[in-house]
Amino acid sequence: MGTNSFLKVLPEMVTFLRVAELGSFSAAADLLGMTPSAASRQVKRLEKEIGVQLLQRTTRQLRLTEPGAEAFARCRELVLAAQGAMEIGQQFSSKPSGLVRISAPKAFARRVLHPHILGFLQRYPDVDVQLIVADRDVDAIREGVDLVVRLTTEPPEGLVARKLMAVEHILCATPAYLARHATAIAHPNDLLAHSCLSLGEHERDNHWRFRKSGEEDAEVVVRGRYISNHSEVRLEGALADLGIACVPVFMARDALDAGSVVRVLADWEFQGNYHGHAYILYPPSRFIAPKCKVLVDHLLGALSASSSAARAQPRAGS
Incomplete structure (x- = not known):
């Protein structure tokens, strides 16, 4: 040639x-x-x-x-x-501007990203944001998306991965549900006497694994009347007194703060299939467009502050 x-x-x-x-x-x-x-x-x-x-x-x-x-x-x-x-023109622009397309899983987008994006839009009036809500692995390059948020233990190769926050899953239930049941919950095995709201997305999603730091591991096969692969649905099931739900902390935060639900087995680490970290991903390059950089920096700063505040709060047990 x-x-x-x-x-x-x-x-x-x-x-x-x-x-x-x-x-x-x-x-x-x-x-x-x-x-x-x-x-x-x-x-x-x-x-x-x-x-x-x-x-x-x-x-x-x-x-x-x-x-x-x-x-x-x-x-x-x-x-x-x-x-x-x-994007070279933007690299030399003194003011970030243009449209940023960012995708994220549904619950995370609604409960975590959306409030901070509202603040970002007020701070940067020349930058527009398209939030794409999708519970699937979005290919940033193929689909023309600038930024992708993924909840995982291992970010994919070939992309820049910035860690936004840890994603912890917990068990929670209403005080009313717990008061109706005589069986106290001090050990994972005690869950066998309770209705538990699990994902049901994979065969072993009702196999709940736990670890107590420096002491022991445990695994129990739970049963319950309501199964859903959406964390908001499971939380609403718990709020309806249907049982003990596994949900991400970010989904349960408001209900915990209001006292509508309380943590169950708070001194045990719940090791579900979807724990890990939330990463913001974008294609590798020697530079990142200013419109994307300011959004990434805004989310990193906001979520770091939120995580620090959450860690400072006492953990309620059952």
């Missing part, structure tokens, strides 16, 4: 990247505003120019060949560099 001949296949490189990311000519064509046959022709032109097969095509799936995987990595770098070039 000649010195400048790569210029004529830059669109083909973008198409190949999207096809490989989505695993489908049709999905890539929809994203790029073309027909599947046009997307296929562009990938074939790129393969001809490079001189190797990049994709193995079958009736059921597409697979990257070994040279295709290498080309995919290089094309992704190319698109990231192009996105960075498009």
